[in-house]
Amino acid sequence: QATWRELGHALLFAVLLWPVDALAVTVALLCPLSLVATPLLLATVGDGRETKVLKAWPVDTWPAALGIAALGLALLAVGAYVLGVAAGARAELTRLLIAPRGGELDARVVELTRSRVRLVDAFEAERRRIERDLHDGAQQRLVALTMNLGLARLDAPPGPLADRLAQAHGEAGRALAELRELIHGIHPKVLADYGLEAAVADAADRSPVPVDLDLQLPRRFPESVEAAAYFVVREALANVARHSGASRARVSGGHRDGRLVLRVGDDGRGGADVSAGTGLTGLADRVSVLDGRLSLSSPPGGPTLLTVEFPCEPCEPSEPREPTGRCA
Structure with a gap:
């Protein structure tokens, strides 16, 4: 036309x-x-x-x-x-x-928004598929290899062969640990099984900087929202450990008035910038696709406070969540 x-x-x-x-x-x-x-x-x-x-x-x-x-x-x-x-x-x-007519422009905007959401959903589904394949495939084989090398190490007499088996057993153990960290970074199983609150608590436990938690998230949320929120918190905690010089961090948040709000703060030196290559720029794009908002307050001298918000409703306990990330 x-x-x-x-x-x-x-x-x-x-x-x-x-x-x-x-x-x-x-x-x-x-x-x-x-x-x-x-x-x-x-x-x-x-x-x-x-x-x-x-x-x-x-x-x-x-x-x-x-x-x-x-x-x-x-x-x-x-x-x-x-x-x-x-x-x-x-x-x-x-x-x-x-x-173009006004109706055509509105239809294009709606379709563009839907296509962006579909891309995020497909991206999250692919991450989960890769995580399952690695967990059920390569990781299990490495576990079996590590066990076999350990048994062979016990049966081998002292000498060069035992030394080689001990070295191979150690390398297999380190490879298994690296693979587990890789799987956890792709899509942590604790997030899929237990939800955002447990996943954030796990990320806080892994942080080199002590983290105080104050989360009020009794129910689950759409999968795409949980994934985006988790990776924002994890990246923020990684930046706290790498750049802020903070002695302590804090993660708080909850759901109120139809919005999921998470805050990550620290007592570091401040001066952080989302556009300065801290890894949050791509996450901010993912947040915007879900109609969310990511804001950063970090004056020189600190403190730093990162806030992320998502418009969403929690899923009922008996309500299944679709693979696309929405409550059914």
């Missing part, structure tokens, strides 16, 4: 509009300029004796030439106004023929 409107506008311009534009410029601009130039033409072309205005009306006196020039200036001002009105009318006609 838009293509047909554009084609109609092109045909209208090629057949009718360009002669109208040319006529408007001629009448409103070129004719007044010719009148203004009458004294100059009388002095040069007419040698001070006679010239013709618009090649039609003879002028042979200086008072008449100056009067016509003054009339040309007045007509030039009127012509400039007429050209402005014509340009506005032309722009309105173009907007009417080419610009």
